[in-house]
Amino acid sequence: MGKGGATSQTKELFEDYDGFVEKFKPKKTTDDCYTPPQVYRAVLDWAAAEYGLAGREIVRPFFPGGDYERHPYPEGCAVVDNPPFSILARIVRFYMARGIDFFLFAPALTVFGLLRQEGVCAVCAGAAVEYENGAQVNTSFVTNMEPWRARSAPDLNEAIARAVADFRRERRRELPRYEYPDAVLTAARLNYMSNHGTDYRVAAGDCSRISAMDAQRPHGKSVFGGGLLLSERAAAERAAAERAAAERAAARKWELSPHEREAQRRLG
Secondary structure, three states, X not given: XXXXXXXXXXHHHHHOHHHHHHOOOOOOOHHHOOOOHHHHHHHHHHHXXXXXXXXXXXXXXXXXXXOOOOOOOOOOOEEEEOOOHHHHHHHHHHHHHHOOEEEEEEEOOOHXXXXXXXXXXXXXXXXXXXOOOOOEEEXXXXXXXXXXXXXEOHHHHHHHHHHHHHHHHHHHHHOOOOOOOOOEEOHHHHHHHHHOOOOOXXXXXXXXXXXXXXXXXXXXXXXXXXXXEEOHHHHHHHHXXXXXXXXXXXXXXOOOOXXXXXHHHHOO
């Protein structure tokens, strides 16, 4: 390969550095879910009222780098926390063997698997929890503070739903919404045009691939999936295509089914 080709390839790799690094990042699992404070407070308030935890020390041993087996548990404490789901059965056995009260988050669909351990109850709240890493997990709970083996908890479900709504509202307020200028085209915008009946095409000579705008780099941001920097002419054409797509989107209406058209022909 000639020197010019090597330089071009190096430049392309450098420009796509964010995408290159992204491939090697560990994927998020339920073990990486950080509980929004609004959700945890709703759960704690419900558990405190339900099990009379007022005056007892509440322990949260599950945090990055924490070790629940070596964590100090004061006499009479109760654990209310969101543990790693992958080792939840082992955690439950640990607390049962030591007589430590707990109320733990658990996956909603497989919580009955924890009933292999005697003395625990599945509190099936079935709450749709959105965690701080964006993961959405249907969540129930497991505890040793119930006389029952399994139960529903509609009031807990409602409390969590309100907390998740509060969390989403705060997140929307905290995260500014940015829009790309007409000169930056993303695959998402082309998909939008296709969904709304708009034909737009850009020639190779009218665009250059970018991974991030200069304004984004100081904030550690990038164009998700990469983008195209458009020439002035292509940007003007893109703006016109966007307006056409938006007009078609606004004008969309329900279509009559074949059955309704047949009924229509019989009218009058």
